[in-house]
Amino acid sequence: AQTVTQSQPEMSVQEAETVTLSCTYDTSESDYYLFWYKQPPSRQMILVIRQEAYKQQNATENRFSVNFQKAAKSFSLKISDSQLGDAAMYFCALTANTGNQFYFGTGTSLTVIP
């Protein structure tokens, strides 16, 4: 079984500052993928960043980067130079290479303070 845990229901950050959202997971699979999705008030889930478990290098997409600690089963998202448009619900997700299903955390609501 796979589980994803996000222990921070809410976070806030000042505009232009950096914030880190936490995610831990559990899986018995050796080959899997981890994701961060953003859901703004418009409700459209948008892929923020994707990490293949076999890659040691942390994924980066512009202001978004991850800290992937495979042994600790930790997958945190760092948002640098936060912008008002970053305000949203963020979901961490996991899928194994052997299956179709994604497993989602319960989400972290991020507020960006002007």
Place this chain on the structure above:
Amino acid sequence: DVKVTQSSRYLVKRTGEKVFLECVQDMDHENMFWYRQDPGLGLRLIYFSYDVKMKEKGDIPEGYSVSREKKERFSLILESASTNQTSMYLCASRPANYYGYTFGSGTRLTVV
């Protein structure tokens, strides 16, 4: 860009009604999914389909059924709507060889 379109953004139905939620994707994706999103529970998988006329149960299939007669369309059916099915319903799709979803904008269903 891949588009996943859900036919209704908001829906209000009465208890006992049969409800159809429609999802259409335009990029020939093999896999399609229906999730339910509730506060504090995240997203939970109801059903998915990896091919036309094929379906698999997810974690919470009770009270729901699905139909996939054409590759681009995946329908979620509430056979007899109940108030505990009031929720946000999200459709997603992905191709067979890529592990990343494209989501629709969601349907917020209220059962009264």
